[in-house]
Amino acid sequence: MKLVGSLASPYVRKVRVVLAEKKLDYQIELEDTWAPETTIHKLNPLGKVPCLVMEDGYVMYDSRVIVEYLDTLTPVCKLLPPNGRERADIKNWEALADGVIDAAVVVRMERTQRPPELQSEAVCQRQLTKVARGLASMSARLGDSAWCAGNHYSLADVAVGCALGWLTFRFPEIDWRGDHPNLGRLLDKLVERPSFRDSLPQA
Structure with missing residues (x-):
């Protein structure tokens, strides 16, 4: 492949x-x-x-x-259950994480791909509000749990970890760790895994 x-x-x-x-x-x-x-x-x-x-x-x-x-190609490290509510919950986590990225990407494109005189701060603030709400929802859903969904590592954690890592990479001014320390602890745990450590975003 x-x-x-x-x-x-x-x-x-x-x-x-x-x-x-x-x-x-x-x-x-x-x-x-x-x-x-x-x-x-x-x-x-x-x-x-x-x-x-x-x-x-x-x-x-x-x-x-x-x-x-x-995830269907090998039973190694199953990231999704076969069906049911648990699977839908993990996919819902993924949709939330991707949605946070989607909103932040709009801000980045507005600020880097459009001439300064055509940039809209209103557009940026609208999208940053989505980011903030998305992070707050992630934090509330995670609570004191070790993992996003259930009691084991899953695709939900992969998606959230990639979203948080990208925000750290592209938006260092957003203090999401200060606002949501439980998300920071989750990301710190994830980057100990070789899969995360070996795929850190690069410009």
């Missing part, structure tokens, strides 16, 4: 973490979707990463689709 994406992308990192946890072999092909010469649209018509290219040439995209598929 070949994973196409960026070392800075939290969505790509989520897939990399799952690949590592599942002990699956793959090659990574770096792609800058903002570069004029990018050809990402040949793999994903939406022009987004990650893309997972299978051995037969079939291309899978969207991190949520990819990680769900990867």
